[in-house]
Amino acid sequence: MSQVVYITLEERSTPNPTDGIPKTQSNWIHPNLIESVDPVKGRQLRASEHIPKGTCVLVDHPYAIISVVDDPATNDDLICSNPACNRRSPRHPGRFSCSNSCIADVTWCSTTCRDADKARHDFECTWLKRYADPIRTKRGEYDFGMLWMIVRLLASRHTEPEPQEYNVATTSQRCKRGWAGIESLCGSVDTWPHQHVRLWTTLVKKYLQNSPVLPHGLSADSVLHLICQEEANSFGLYPRETGIFPPPQPPVDRGEQFAAAVYPTAAMANHSCIPNMIHKPDEDGRMIFTASRDILAGQECCISYFDLTKFTNLASRREHLRKSFKFTCQCDRCISEEPAEETNDWDSMPLMDI
């Protein structure tokens, strides 16, 4: 039986990988990190040149983020709803809730954040007030979180000033940002099992149609497509690093999930059961990828989609990824652990008489 112990990670004696990257910089990509395409896995992140161990490889700001906690009214882990802040907003010394009393999960850490977030929150407020309770009661927390995330994606689109693109550091690579980045995410009705698509079609019809309550202007098919993308690309946010390999002994898990988010650039990272990057959100909800060993020029840069202390052998890892992420892992570790295929033993075959 494996034993999981919770420890407090010691203060870093080495420099923080994000030191030197200004806090005002919401997105940052290492100049040696490029996008390419793998015939099996689709888009991927790759090193164009050597990236040393401990280097910050990516900082990505969420396009949409939601708190995921039990009992929001008494929880100290809620995230400030202002996308320019995203800090945890503890109950004390102060936390500011919606003046329309939509749901307890929506809070701001200051009145400044609440005022700054007015236009974005106005987009979701009536929807939350009308649907949050019935969805939670009829369908449970998972479906509520998924639908709220879609509403927050639509709210960010609604309040986006203009289509954005940014040029990455010294490379010629361009990554799509904003809504254009969301549109380029993988996932479609063809990549999900029929029963999921059927259920999501019903949920779109019932809760996410274009209407005065949710004036997004998109067709039902486009919203269904957005769910397929969101389900294939959203991240859980945990207090400790995900993807330390080999897992420390005794195992240290990543802690309780406190939020979920969609990151347009971080979503390009494929999974590996022997990842070369660890990932962890910072205190502003930005996703940080750090090289966990030297990454050589040409190597794919991968994270782990799950806690490697939880699933250790090939069968359990692949089963978990199939169940939760709907793909069969083709990482180097899984391929190397596959049982050798039966080889033809030509010497033992009867000779043919010609």
Ligand SMILES: C[S@@+](CC[C@H](N)C(=O)[O-])C[C@H]1O[C@@H](n2cnc3c(N)ncnc32)[C@H](O)[C@@H]1O
């Ligand atoms: C978050 S996206 C990663 C980026 C994606 N490759 C793309 O084209 O945008 C997750 C999807 O990538 C693919 N993928 C990621 N890791 C993989 C792996 N180890 N083996 C096979 N497919 C993988 C699967 O199709 C999965 O649903």
